[in-house]
Every structure is written in structure tokens, then in C-alpha cells.
Amino acid sequence: MAAPAKRARTCSISGLLERERDALQSLSGWVPLLLALLHELQAPASPWSPYFALWPELGRLEHPMFWPEEERLRLLKGTGVPEAVEKDLVNIRSEYYSIVLPFMEAHSDLFSPTVRSLELYHQLVALVMAYSFQEPLEEDEEEEPNSPLMVPAADILNHTASHNANLEYSADSLRMVATQPIREGHEIFNTYGQMANWQLIHMYGFAEPYPNNTNDTADIQMVTVRDAALQGASAHSSLCTSDSSHPAGVDVSSLHHFIGTKDQTEKLLLHERWDFLCEREMVGEEGAFVIGCEEVLTEEELATTLKVLCMPAEEFRDYKERAGWGEEETEDESLAITNIPKLRESWKQLLRDSVLLTLQTYATDLKTEQDLLSNKEDYAKLSWREQQALQVRYGQKMILHRLLELTS
Template sequence: MDVSVSVSVSELVTWFTAHNGIFDRSALTFAQIDGLGWGALALRDLQQGHTLFSIPRHLTLSTRTSSLPSLIGEADWKRHGLHIGWSGLILCLMWEAAQGSSSRWSTYLASLPITFNTPMFWSSEDVEQLRGTAIIERIGREQAENDYLNKVVPLLKNRTDYFGDEHANLHYSLEAYHIMGSRILSRSFQVEAWSATYNVDTSQTPPHEDPEMSLDKHSPQALDDNSSDEDEDKDSDDGENDDPANVAMVPLADMLNARYDCENAKLFYEEHFLRMATTRSIRRGEQIWNTYGDPPNSDLLRRYGHVDQVPLPCGGSGNPADIVEIRADLVMSSVGAKCLQQASPRSSERIDWWLEEGGDDIFVVDFSAELPEELTSFVRLLMMSDPEWAKTKRKSKLPKPKVDDAVLSVVADVLRRRLAEYPTTIEDDEALLGTEKEKPIPLNVKNAVVVRLSEKRILGNLQRAVTTRLGGDPSESKSSVSSRKRKADGTDADGHRAAKR
């Protein structure tokens, strides 16, 4: 994890302990790690359940702990829409930075990075390397700038009592807004509200928890993605974890690196503290890894600016969690082509019904080369005759995901169309990476190639399985194109739910 050079790590730890943070200096240190920036290393052998450090809740930075929302007033805060989405927290970070040394978080904020390798800051030429992936639609730069202009700027102009007449200075510029937003995207945790009986007067020292207290099994939840404020508002009824007030910056916890299937430490809740503790034994000199929930490289690149490359069971290296998204409109086009008919009001009616019944408009495939049940069911829905559709609608039950040659034929066409959305072929990308030692590739381009190559391999694996099945090869395993369910966000049961976004 990158850290700004304006504040040394020793200064950061000193600030942390001066504000009642508990840090086991005998257990870990932060050091520069090749290719990973700053990370945590074990100074001695550590057993599972060892507390590395504990962060007082008042030292987390959120719209709950920053004084800005209360200074502005709830009515004005909500009138400008700052209670929805990330804009409020971004403004709090900008305001705290503008306070300089008078802010409780001045040292922490000075330690955070000001440059990022995420696509948000790429040139248009580099972004073009991501064509075909879902990353481009989720970069969110345009949405962020709309929120800045429509929410933040009006408040800056209306409340010069706190922001001054020169509100457009460096602390409140659009560039600063993007930087603070990227800090939140790459480093924040979901920290739920603590007990109402806890005194949030930060002038008082919260009681220290017993370091030997058993681990709290309720782990923090991660913010989903760079969704718009409007989307987050619509999802706010799903649970407390959708509350933007739960998003918080957590000093020191955000300095641990992560890698696929390497987690050996995790952040746990306690009433007054968040506690980083080991989840398995760690040997002296080993890196202490947090978890990002093992997301695919497309998410890692968009959120954190890097990709994972670990040995794959099928050979080579990459990220075993990689996935590919297939849009419903692409499936519609293939069904229309195969059935010699164009989309009609009737197909629109079926799609509306599909969504009302809980179906999704994105289908996810991975390295297993298995058809998602949802994709199979959706194809069958679109291919139904009118009488079959009427019967299905009356039953109010999604079609069974039965795989036959008609479905496989449509899927084969979908895969062909999906692969054609990438600017290069598998062979092109493999050749490009193969010559990297002799001719180094710019980091952004390399990361883009790693992401799109993995996605194309996933699609190619499924394409071969479908083609073989259509050809009637008796050696083909029936399971290779069987249907199965997978969450559309590409996570497992707890997915990205136990760590940073």
C-alpha cells in the first residue's frame, strides 16, 4: 500500500498511539516491499488470534466522527444531498485536510497517497486498452464530477462561514475531490454504528478493551463499488451496511496489503475499538496480509490500481477469482439472430417480467467453464413460443435451466460476440506479455492486458466446452457445460464483505 512521503511511518505510528491507539511494536513493523509499496511484516512468530493493533472508534474518519456535518447542520447537509453516496465523506476529508494541524487527522491525512494507478487517472489511450472489460463503465469519473458540481460546489458557495470566499482553492478543487474519492475507494472500510450508550465525546479517552478478549465474529462489510449516489439511495433499504455513514477511513488498518488466498489478519469489531488480529499463525519475516475478499483483477485494478498473479490450477499465473460479465442485451441479439427475429415489444415484456421475478441483466462466467443457470434460463425464456411464454408467466416461475443444442447454439454465438468486443485476440495478448522482458510494457497497459487476457481465456474455455458438446464428442464431460449459480458481483458467500472495498 502506497504512503505519501510527507509523513514518515514512524510519525504515523507515533500519532496513532498518541490518540489512544494500541500498537504492538514487538509484533510488526511497516516496511517498503518490492512491487507492493508499504506493507506490514511480522517481527516475530505470531500465533492465531494475536492482536496487532487496535484503533479507537473515535480515530476512524467518517461523517459520524468528522465535526463538519454537525457544523453545517442536518437540514443544510441533506438539502445538498450530502447524506447520500460518498460526496459527504469526500467533503469531510477535504475539510479536515483544510484545517491543517488543528484537525485530529492531520498526520493521518498527510500520510495518504496523492497519486494513483487506478483507471480513474489513466489517459484516454490507456483506458482504451480496457475496451471489452466491464471496468470502463465503472470508472465513474463523470458521475463523480457531476456530484462535485451539483452537491459540493453549491454548499461551498452557500456556506462561506466555513469554507471562506476562496472556496475554490486547492483543498476544495475538483482534483482534490478525485484524490479524496480515490482514497476512499482504495482504503475505506464499512464500520457500523456502535452502541448508543457509547459516549462519542472525543475529548474523553475511551476505555481500553482487554487485549485477550476473544475475536468478534462480526466482520466489517465492504462498500460495493463506485456506484452513483442515486443507486446507493435506491439500495438503502437493503440493510444497515448500505448507509454511507458506515463508510470510514481506518488508520493503520489501510496499510496492510492483500493478495488472493493469502489473508492472515483481519479487522474485528469491539464496542470501543476495531482490532486487527491474526487469523492464522505467521512466521517471523512474513508479510501480514489483510483481505480484500479475493475479488477479480477487474475489481482490484479499478479500486486499487494493481492486479494479482498467482499460480493457477490449470497452469500459468493469474487471478483464480477472475470473472467475465455477459450483458442481457448481447444474449437478446444472439437469440434474435438464431431465431431469425428482431427484438419486439413481446421480448421487452419478457425481460421486464424476468427482472420482476428476480432475474439479473448481467450473467457471470468464470474459470470453471460452466454455464450459469441464470444464463441458460434467460436464453430459454427468450426462445419460448408465445403459448409457452403465457404458461410460464401464469406460473410466475423462471424457466428451468435445461441445456440442449438450441441453448448451446445461442450461447456459442453469445461467446463469439463477447470475444469480439475486445480490441485484441488471446494470441496478441500472450505475445505482448511474452516479449515484456525484452521490451517493457507501461504499467497501465500491462495491467489492462492481464485483465482482458484472463477474461478472454475464461470465455475461450467455455467456448471450447460448448463447441465440443455441440459436436457430440463422447469424451466430453456433461458437467463441463452444466449450469450453476454464481453471484453477479463475482464474490463468494462473504465475498468482499470482510475488508476494504
């Protein structure tokens, strides 16, 4: 099946959008398409009206950005979705008031007051997020991602990780192509990409039931590993000070002062190592280590972080000096999921502590959710949002609990 794509240049104001292209630059890169949609929505004789009639009702989209904040935090705390939504809302508002609204007001003859609405803009952003396609860049291209495009008919297909069709791009057409034989009467499933459940609910408003999503992931925030290392240093010092059997003649207050100083020294060393990792662009304050069902997707970053934070002081000084000369380091430890039990004990302990800290960020524990999922009557009583959020949380926790087993 080939289909024409709805790009900004296929609408009736394409010439204007092209002339104003520089003024419409934004962080998302979506402004021209969104303005095209806003214009065509209120154009009485728009050739795209039949396509718009196929859209879901805009006011009933299930993206978490439309959930009340309290509900979003209650159901998705710890999953990473609330933070992603907050960034979206800030960026959407900024983009609307700084670029979109001034453009519409400057061309008020083309945009009626009915479409000059932040609420409508939110809804269209969500629709583009859920229904658009993005042509991938060639492997050797290092440009900004291609702008999204709406593809009538192709966007009616649902997604599943075990899809049986996908969209293929060529110079003159887009084709939805079956990837395996599809029997008559069976549903055709597209793929939206290798999407974890938190990404699916964030961008599309749904999640795949466990264990169907083989692309699911769980994140361990990079700063959580740093915090776990700092916590480990404090725990070691506390263990030392808890020993009440001191040799005769030892000044206990002096000993506590010495241990406290040692604790501060260890923490300073850990911060030095963290800063080194930041300089090497292995970690960042807002980054995350991504753990999949079968592999660590950020293997190099996590392996390097565990190695550096667990190094003895002298080894780190040598390592830092060699890195300053640009020497490549080789490491025989692998962070393939099946190899985690073979890691050095210090690495496993830090990884385990990081997982435990991550699990504390959720509002519920794994057993509570297992009980809900195993009781069909109780599960059926949940709202759609509660069911989808439960699948997101449960999938992530299953990945994290497997890490606990592998590091024990």
C-alpha cells in the same frame, strides 16, 4: 489491532455535517466523509494531519479515471472498466457541482479556495474508493449500504485473493485479525472483498497476475445474448435462402419474400421473449451475466434467459401463461461450469455465440496476450498501466475461452 475510524462525525465540523445531513444526500452516500476530508486537509491544526501524511501522493494515483481517455480505451476496451469510469466521472462531476461546491461556498469560512476544486474532489473520491472500508449490513437488514470510513493503519495492508488477515467489525472497535499463522518477516495481506481484476483496477489501480485471482470474473452483457439470438435467427434464414436448388415452377422471389417474412417473425418473437425476461427482472439493458472461474455467479438469470430465448414458440406461450399465474418453474439443467457440456444443444449454441460476440469487443486476441506474458523481456518493457490492463484482459479471456471449449 484496533484502530479509531475516520468518519464524518470524528472531524471538527461533525456537528454542521450532521445538521445538514438531509441536504448532503447523494447517490454515492460519500459526501459527508469527503467534505470532512476536504475541511481537515486545509485545517492547520487538524488532529488527522499525521494520518494524511501517510497517504500516497494524490496526484499520482493510478486509477483508470486518471488515465487519458485514449489510453483507457486502448488498454481496457472490452473489460467493462471504461464504461464504469465514464459513469463515475459523470456522477462525481454532478455531485460536486450540485452538492459539494454549493455547500463549501455557503460555508466559505470553513473551506479555503485551495480545496474548492473538482480535480481535488476527483482525487479524494479515488482515495476513498481505494482506502476506505464499509461495514457490512446484517443479513436481515435491507437498508442502504453503510457509509465508508477511513481506518488508519488498517488501510496500509495490501490485498490478495489468498489473504491471511481481514478486518472484523464490532460495536466498539475494528480489529485486523489473522486468518492463518503468519511467519515472522512475511507480509500481512488483507482482503478488499471477492474482487475480480476489472474491479481491482477500477477501484484500486492494480490487478492480480494470472492465475492468482481466484475471484476473477468475465462479463457477458445481457444484450449480447439477445443480439446473439437475433443473429442466429438471421443466419438461419440466410442459410435457407442460400440453397439454389428450388423445385421447378417455384417463384424464387416469392420464396425469398416468404423467408424474409419468417425472419422478421422470428425476430419479433425474440423481442417478445426479451421483453418478457425484462418484466420478470431476469435481464436489463445494462445488466451482465457474470462468469467466474468455477461458477456462474448469475446462474438463475442466465439459465432462464437461455431457456426462454431457445424455447419453441408454443412452449414459450405456455410458459408465459404459467408465469402470469405466478407458478414457479423448475429446471434440471445446471449452469455450474462443469455441467455446461451437458446443457441442451440450443442453449450451448446460444451461449457460445454470445461468448464469440463478447470476445470481439476486445482490441486484441488471446494469443497476442499469451505471447506477451510468456516473453519476460517484452513484458518488462510494458508500462505499469499496460501490465495491469493486460492482466485484466487476459484473465477475462481465459474464462471466456474456457466457455468456448465447454460449449463446443
